Every structure is written in structure tokens, then in C-alpha cells.
Amino acid sequence: MAFSLFSLLIFSISLLHHPLSSNAALPKTALFRSELISEPTPSKDVPPTTFFEVTKPIELPRTKPCSYLVLQHDFGYTYGKPPVLANYTPPANCPSQGFAKIVLEWKATCKGRQFDRIFAVWLGGVELFRSCTAEPRATGIVWTVKKDITRYHSLLMTNQTLAVYLGNLIDGTYTGVYHVNITIHFYPADQERYSSYDMPDSDNLVKGYHSGADLILPISRNFPLNDGLWFEIENSTDVELKEFKIPQNAYRAVLEVYVSFHENDEFWYGNLPNEYITANNLTGTPGNGPFREVVVSLDGVVIGAVWPFTVIYTGGVNPLLWRPISAIGSFNLPSYDIEITPLLGSILDGNTHEFGFSVTNALNVWYIDANLHIWLDDKSVKTKGKLMTHNSLPPLVSLVSNFTGLNGKFFTTVSRSISSSGWVQSSHGKITTKSSQAFNYTNLMVMGKSGNLQIVNQKIDFNDSVVAKMPSNSVLSYKSFKRFPFYLYSDNLDLGGGSYNSVANVTLGFNEKRVKASDSGVSVSSLWNLQNGQGSMIVKGNLVVSGLGSTQQSYQYDSSKFCYFRNVSSSNYTILYDKDGSACSKRTESHLGYGLGKWWPFPARSAFLASDPHHVNDFITMDPMKSPMIMVFNIGPQLPLAST
Numbered sequence: 005m006a007f008s009l010f011s012l013l014i015f016s017i018s019l020l021h022h023p024l025s026s027n028a029a030l031p032k033t034a035l036f037r038s039e040l041i042s043e044p045t046p047s048k049d050v051p052p053t054t055f056f057e058v059t060k061p062i063e064l065p066r067t068k069p070c071s072y073l074v075l076q077h078d079f080g081y082t083y084g085k086p087p088v089l090a091n092y093t094p095p096a097n098c099p100s101q102g103f104a105k106i107v108l109e110w111k112a113t114c115k116g117r118q119f120d121r122i123f124a125v126w127l128g129g130v131e132l133f134r135s136c137t138a139e140p141r142a143t144g145i146v147w148t149v150k151k152d153i154t155r156y157h158s159l160l161m162t163n164q165t166l167a168v169y170l171g172n173l174i175d176g177t178y179t180g181v182y183h184v185n186i187t188i189h190f191y192p193a194d195q196e197r198y199s200s201y202d203m204p205d206s207d208n209l210v211k212g213y214h215s216g217a218d219l220i221l222p223i224s225r226n227f228p229l230n231d232g233l234w235f236e237i238e239n240s241t242d243v244e245l246k247e248f249k250i251p252q253n254a255y256r257a258v259l260e261v262y263v264s265f266h267e268n269d270e271f272w273y274g275n276l277p278n279e280y281i282t283a284n285n286l287t288g289t290p291g292n293g294p295f296r297e298v299v300v301s302l303d304g305v306v307i308g309a310v311w312p313f314t315v316i317y318t319g320g321v322n323p324l325l326w327r328p329i330s331a332i333g334s335f336n337l338p339s340y341d342i343e344i345t346p347l348l349g350s351i352l353d354g355n356t357h358e359f360g361f362s363v364t365n366a367l368n369v370w371y372i373d374a375n376l377h378i379w380l381d382d383k384s385v386k387t388k389g390k391l392m393t394h395n396s397l398p399p400l401v402s403l404v405s406n407f408t409g410l411n412g413k414f415f416t417t418v419s420r421s422i423s424s425s426g427w428v429q430s431s432h433g434k435i436t437t438k439s440s441q442a443f444n445y446t447n448l449m450v451m452g453k454s455g456n457l458q459i460v461n462q463k464i465d466f467n468d469s470v471v472a473k474m475p476s477n478s479v480l481s482y483k484s485f486k487r488f489p490f491y492l493y494s495d496n497l498d499l500g501g502g503s504y505n506s507v508a509n510v511t512l513g514f515n516e517k518r519v520k521a522s523d524s525g526v527s528v529s530s531l532w533n534l535q536n537g538q539g540s541m542i543v544k545g546n547l548v549v550s551g552l553g554s555t556q557q558s559y560q561y562d563s564s565k566f567c568y569f570r571n572v573s574s575s576n577y578t579i580l581y582d583k584d585g586s587a588c589s590k591r592t593e594s595h596l597g598y599g600l601g602k603w604w605p606f607p608a609r610s611a612f613l614a615s616d617p618h619h620v621n622d623f624i625t626m627d628p629m630k631s632p633m634i635m636v637f638n639i640g641p642q643l644p645l646a647s648t
């Protein structure tokens with residue numbers, strides 16, 4: 005029993021002790037582990053496999069980009085060493101200097117055996133990109149990630165130091181060196197009247213509400229460092245602070261927060277309540293329950309929160325699931341914006357102020373930093389402002405537990421809202437802004453088969469809104485409605501002789517609707533991005549003896565400007581089908597207005613007692629791909645999948 009529980013929990017939920025869980029952040033205490041992610045020895049001349057994350061193409065102007073290779077580096081043994089640095093200068097030889105779009109391209113190859121590694125790219129301490137490496141195959145892999153970094157335009161037009169931290173280990177077992185090129189593509193604007201990227205749109209509104217910031221301050225750790233520039237949050241009481249000072253003529257500010265979770269919290273959404281751990285006398289099982297939130301404070305007052313998307317790194321749950329289709333967000337982790345314009349009045353005094361980051365219920369370790377985007381009034385040296393209202397109550401948490409021994413159910417619900425309003429007086433006049441966040445969380449966890457079975461059914465709702473009242477009395481609002489469904493079914497069967505069979509089904513969704521409204525109209529965009537994965541493996545000791553991962557994904561993005569869909573499926577490294585196109589979904593066409601009730605894919609539901617394990621996935625009814633779930637239990641001859 006103890007063994008099976010250990011293998012279940014540690015297998016699918018934890019990282020520190022299990023061979024196959026993701027190692028995106030390497031535990032410092034276990035630098036040299038002998039566990040393997042293994043594969044057949046390659047036959048000759050097999051081309052590298054291309055791994056990818058499904059996402060929409062970046063909308064580009066029809067102009068030829070000026071492209072610069074800003075870093076070429078081989079990440080061998082880089083763990084615990086300073087970030088790789090390069091001098092960055094803005095494009096000098098580009099015929100046009102009015103850039104409509106700026107794209108960062110990460111391209112990497114790797115061959116051999118290696119864990120997934122978290123990494124990030126900073127420019128002048130401002131984080132541009134956070135990502136996770138793909139896990140290589142013996143035959144080699146290649147992958148490319150493109151990210152629209154136009155919002156960092158003002159920073160990219162100045163000389164800076166580029167920093168990349170990717171903590172990798174090379175030894176006799178882990179042979180994969182990551183060969184990386186980072187290129188930045190600058191696309192000139194394609195219409196002469198749009199001389200630069202920040203031309204106003206038809207709204208005739210203050211520039212700060214439709215273009216990149218004039219100044220971006222890093223809210224990250226300073227050099228010198230033998231690590232990333234992120235802060236490391238190690239427990240629930242840990243608060244990491246950063247002092248900053250803003251120019252006194254700011255009139256808008258947005259804090260962009262980057263977040264990733266590792267080691268004991270890599271699979272936080274499956275962490276067990278402490279009462280279960282204590283009652284069963286478990287040790288080494290990550291606890292604190294399954295709820296986490298990143299809390300941001302300004303001068304000690306909570307001003308915003310992030311309830312993060314459940315990114316699964318490329319080695320997570322079952323590494324075979326993410327080859328070649330990577331998990332949502334794994335190659336380009338989302339960042340989260342918190343509008344702090346209502347609070348500007350409190351920090352325009354020319355003095356030093358302090359942001360703080362903490363994580364409710366955190367276990368070691370969370371990597372967090374932020375960028376402060378600031379818009380400056382070019383017609384005055386001082387603006388002024390005042391915070392009018394501020395509301396932030398602690399999260400309302402409810403946990404209902406019903407367990408006997410190692411079997412039972414846990415239903416956790418949490419909700420919270422944070423809002424502030426205030427005005428700023430600048431040459432644009434007096435603009436009053438209200439910023440609000442509202443969150444809702446439910447997590448139903450079922451433990452069965454004496455701890456060998458775990459089912460997690462989680463849903464995060466994350467609403468943001470910014471409403472700005474202009475001096476003309478016109479009102480501009482930006483609203484975002486996010487829903488992150490997550491489902492995990494994980495069953496381990498002890499096969500004896502130190503082997504076990506692990507079955508894991510995962511559903512992962514990132515859905516977001518954005519609504520922008522102004523006097524000139526309403527524009528809506530929506531994203532539905534859903535993955536289903538089914539994995540099975542036979543694990544013996546530390547080795548994957550055999551296994552199979554199958555993944556299906558459907559991606560639909562709709563907006564008034566363009567639509568994009570992709571429907572792709574893979575099994576055993578092979579793409580089974582792959583269709584994409586620019587058709588808008590029927591569903592969204594009919595709901596492009598408000599009508600969120602219809603837009604929500606999931607029925608509201610709060611039925612703890614109705615949580616029969618066979619029905620728990622009722623939360624996830626948006627399941628457009630009931631495609632064949634292929635399962636292979638290859639218990640036959642033990643394939644020495646390990647190669648060297």
C-alpha cells in the first residue's frame with residue numbers, strides 16, 4: 005500500500021522523487037539523479053522530430069522584416085551558473101524605423117537524453133519570454149517558438165543587456181545539449197500613414213490605451229546571479245520584495261507578471277490536503293491542498309492576484325503525451341497583466357515604492373517576476389492622481405473532505421475579488437480608471453484504490469476588467485474572461501517485481517474571451533484551446549520500459565480581424581491528422597456580442613456529493629474530440645529503451 009501510494013503520488017503529482025515527472029526546475033538537492041527518460045537506440049539518418057505547441061500565427065504586416073540573431077548559444081552544463089549575457093542594440097541598418105510588429109524567435113535543437121528545463125529571456129532585466137525546453141529524443145529534436153514582443157517596443161529601441169537562463173545539466177546520463185538561436189524580427193509598418201506601431205486606432209483615445217508603454221521597468225532580481233532573474237518563492241509565508249521608482253509624469257501603469265511552478269508545486273492542482281497526509285502518516289508527499297494563487301502587493305497592500313493556468317511541462321504527467329504536440333502554454337508560458345493605474349496617485353511622489361510577491365499555500369518553488377509598463381505624459385513633467393476606492397478581501401476557501409484511510413474525496417472551492425479605482429490628471433485630462441479582478445475556483449479530487457487512483461477535476465475562472473472614463477466622458481473598457489479547465493485521471497497498477505503500469509488521461513483547456521468596448525464600438529475575440537491526452541507506460545525501477553502517448557487538440561481563435569483553427573492529433577510520435585485554416589467557428593459567429601452565458605462551455609456545477617468518479621468529468625463537457633483513445637499495455641519483452 006505504501007509503495008503503491010508512493011508510486012501514484014510521486015509519479016503523477018510530484019517531481020522530486022519520481023523519474024518521469026517533469027524536471028523543469030531542477031531540485032538543487034538532487035543534481036545527479038539516475039532516472040531515465042528512455043528511448044530505442046536510433047537507427048542511422050533518422051531526421052530530427054519537430055516538436056510544436058499549437059497556437060495561432062502572429063498577425064504580421066506584409067513587409068519584409070529586418071532580422072537579427074541576438075544570441076547563439078549551446079546550453080551544456082549551465083545549471084547554477086550566471087545567465088548567458090549578450091549586448092543588445094536596436095536595429096541600426098533597417099531602412100525603416102517604424103516597426104509595426106516585433107517577433108522573438110527561439111529555435112533550438114537537442115539530441116540525446118535530457119529533462120525538460122525551464123528558461124527565460126530578459127532584456128535589461130525585463131522578462132520577454134518564459135518557456136520550457138522540449139525533451140530530446142535519441143534521434144534529435146528541433147523546435148521553434150515565435151512570440152509577439154511588440155509590447156516591449158520602447159525597451160527594444162534602447163541598448164540593453166540580453167540575459168538567458170536555462171539551467172541544464174550534462175553528465176554521463178543526461179547528454180542533451182540545447183543548441184539555441186534567438187532571433188528578433190522587426191517588421192516595418194506596411195502603410196505609410198502608420199509610421200509606427202503605436203498609431204491610434206479609430207477610437208481617438210488617449211495613446212496609453214492602445215499602444216505599448218513608454219517605459220518598462222524590471223521588477224526582477226538584479227545581477228550578479230547564478231540563476232534566473234526571477235524571484236524564488238519557497239513557501240506560503242515567503243514574500244519577495246522589489247523596490248522601484250517611477251517617473252512623476254506617468255499616467256497609466258500595468259504590471260505584467262510571469263509565473264512558473266516547480267518541484268513540490270509543479271503539479272499543485274493535484275497536491276493533497278494536509279489532513280489526508282497527516283492521517284495517513286505520509287512523508288514526502290506534496291501537500292497544502294490543490295489551491296494556489298499568486299498575490300501581488302504594493303507597499304504592503306494586496307493590489308492584484310494571478311490564479312495561474314495549469315501549464316504542464318514537457319516531461320509532466322507522462323512525457324510521452326507531449327511528443328510532438330507540446331502542452332498548452334509549455335513553450336510560451338502566459339504572463340498576466342494587472343492594471344495599476346488607479347493606484348498611480350500613491351506612487352507618483354518621486355519616492356521609492358515596493359512590490360511584493362507571495363503564493364498562497366506555496367511549496368518550494370515558484371519562479372515569479374514582473375515588468376512594470378508605464379505610459380508617460382510627454383507634455384508635462386508631473387501628473388497627479390488619487391486612489392479613490394480599494395477592495396481586497398482574503399480568498400474565501402471551502403474544503404469538504406470525506407476520506408477513510410487512503411480513499412476519499414475532497415472538494416475545494418475558492419473565490420475572490422480585488423478592485424481599485426482612482427483618477428490621474430495629465431495633459432490628457434482627468435482619467436478615472438477602475439480595475440477589477442474576480443476569481444472562482446473549484447477542485448474535486450478523488451483518491452481510490454488505496455491511493456493508486458487519483459482523479460482531479462479543476463476549473464479556474466479568472467475575470468479581469470479595466471474601465472477608463474475619459475475627460476470627454478467617453479468610456480473605454482477592456483474585459484477578459486478566462487476559464488482554465490483541468491482534468492487528470494491517473495491510475496497505477498503494481499505489476500510486481502518493481503514494475504508498475506501507469507495510465508494517465510489529461511484534459512487541459514485555456515479559454516479566453518476578450519471584449520473591448522468604446523464609443524466607437526465593441527470588438528470581441530475568443531480563444532478555445534483544448535487538449536486531451538491518454539498515456540500509458542510500464543515503468544520498471546527508473547526506466548520507462550514501454551509506453552504510448554496519444555494527444556488530440558482543437559484550437560479555435562475568432563476575432564473581428566481574423567480567425568484561425570487547428571485540429572491535430574498524435575500518437576506514438578506520429579501525427580494522425582492535422583487540419584488548420586482561417587475559418588471562424590460557427591459557434592462564435594453567433595455569439596460575437598456579449599452573451600457570455602452561451603459562450604461559457606461548461607455548465608455551472610457545484611455538486612460535491614454527486615461526484616461519482618465516473619462522472620467527475622462533467623465539468624469538462626466541451627470535448628470536441630472524442631477520438632479513439634489508444635491504449636497499449638506492452639508488457640512483452642522489456643525493451644531497453646534507454647540509449648546512450
Ligand SMILES: *[C@@H]1O[C@H](CO)[C@@H](O)[C@H](O)[C@H]1NC(C)=O
Pocket residue numbers: 076111112113183184185
Ligand atoms: C543557428 O544559426 C547558425 C548560423 O546561422 C546556424 O548554423 C545554426 O544551425 C542555427 N542553429 C539553430 C538551432 O537553428
Ligand SMILES: *[C@@H]1O[C@H](CO)[C@@H](O)[C@H](O)[C@H]1NC(C)=O
Pocket residue numbers: 093163
Ligand atoms: C548603443 O550601442 C551602440 C553599439 O555599441 C553604440 O554605437 C551606440 O552609441 C549606443 N547607443 C547609446 C544611446 O548608448
Ligand SMILES: *[C@@H]1O[C@H](CO)[C@@H](O)[C@H](O)[C@H]1NC(C)=O
Pocket residue numbers: 238239240241242
Ligand atoms: C519560508 O521561506 C523563507 C525564504 O526562503 C525562509 O526564510 C523561511 O524560513 C521559510 N519559512 C518556513 C516556515 O519554512
Ligand SMILES: *[C@@H]1O[C@H](CO)[C@@H](O)[C@H](O)[C@H]1NC(C)=O
Pocket residue numbers: 284285
Ligand atoms: C508513521 O511513520 C513513522 C515514521 O516513518 C513510523 O515509525 C510509524 O510506524 C508510522 N505510523 C503508521 C500508523 O503508519
Ligand SMILES: *[C@@H]1O[C@H](CO)[C@@H](O)[C@H](O)[C@H]1NC(C)=O
Pocket residue numbers: 406407613
Ligand atoms: C463519505 O464517503 C462514504 C464512502 O464513500 C459515504 O458512504 C458517505 O456517505 C460519505 N459522507 C458524506 C458526508 O458525504
Ligand SMILES: *[C@@H]1O[C@H](CO)[C@@H](O)[C@H](O)[C@H]1NC(C)=O
Pocket residue numbers: 442443444465466467485600
Ligand atoms: C466572470 O464573468 C462572467 C460573465 O460576466 C460571469 O458570468 C462570471 O460569474 C464571472 N466570474 C467571476 C468569478 O466573477
Ligand SMILES: *[C@@H]1O[C@H](CO)[C@@H](O)[C@H](O)[C@H]1NC(C)=O
Pocket residue numbers: 551552576636638
Ligand atoms: C510506436 O512506433 C514505433 C516505431 O516508430 C513502433 O516500433 C512501436 O511499435 C510503436 N508502438 C506502439 C505501441 O504502437
Ligand SMILES: *[C@@H]1O[C@H](CO)[C@@H](O)[C@H](O)[C@H]1NC(C)=O
Pocket residue numbers: 417419444445446465608609610
Ligand atoms: C463560483 O463557483 C461556485 C461553485 O461552482 C458557484 O456556486 C458560484 O456561483 C461561482 N461564482 C461565480 C461568481 O462564478
Ligand SMILES: *[C@@H]1O[C@H](CO)[C@@H](O)[C@H](O)[C@H]1NC(C)=O
Pocket residue numbers: 558571572581628629631
Ligand atoms: C478534429 O478532427 C477529428 C478527425 O477528423 C474530428 O473527428 C473532430 O470532430 C475534429 N474536431 C474539431 C473540433 O473540429
Ligand SMILES: *[C@@H]1O[C@H](CO)[C@@H](O)[C@H](O)[C@H]1NC(C)=O
Pocket residue numbers: 493508509538633634635
Ligand atoms: C482514460 O483513458 C483510457 C484509455 O484511453 C480509457 O479507457 C478510460 O476510459 C479513460 N478514463 C477516464 C476516466 O477518462
